[in-house]
Amino acid sequence: KNQVEQSPQSLIILEGKNCTLQCNYTVSPFSNLRWYKQDTGRGPVSLTIMTFSENTKSNGRYTATLDADTKQSSLHITASQLSDSASYICVVTFGVQRGTASKLTFGTGTRLQVTL
């Protein structure tokens, strides 16, 4: 079972509208949570990263929230643009060991389509 669940699987919105994407995780111990944007045919690009002590983080029109108690995160996109059409992936990092790199657990993503 995937330890990072995202909803909805896909979403279509009109240009200029706002939307919110959800992420629930069961990964433990939790280190940090990231949201990535992945355009079709491209690698993921980081939007935000939050540690367990942070509740919100903004990057332009993107605002991520985190509730470490309920293990939920959301990504809010304001005033959507056509270029926002992409997959948005929630990624949780766990179990950092000294001398090794962080291991990322990816959600399956939400595919967002912004239309005219």
Added chain:
Amino acid sequence: GAGVSQSPRYKVAKRGQDVALRCDPISGHVSLFWYQQALGQGPEFLTYFQNEAQLDKSGLPSDRFFAERPEGSVSTLKIQRTQQEDSAVYLCASSTRLAGGYVQSYNEQFFGPGTRLTVL
């Protein structure tokens, strides 16, 4: 400077054929990761290098998968006797390492565009 690059971008192989996928990380990045992304899914971890040392290969699905990074920069992911279930996008990512040898989980991983492998 250039980001992470991967080649080829697309590879079509006949079942049973061996393939080699190349990753050029960002210059100076010590850590390098390989991920496998099936259609409609999120990437899944395959293996991790710190310089030339392969510190974690727990995600490699079978002994047909082999990765190397002999000089601590360019990495190659090799798949022997490809099967249809190997069809996926293979992503490479690199990241920096803090001084003193301790890799913070906060370190950003920069992804390449991926290689789309189709096994017929």
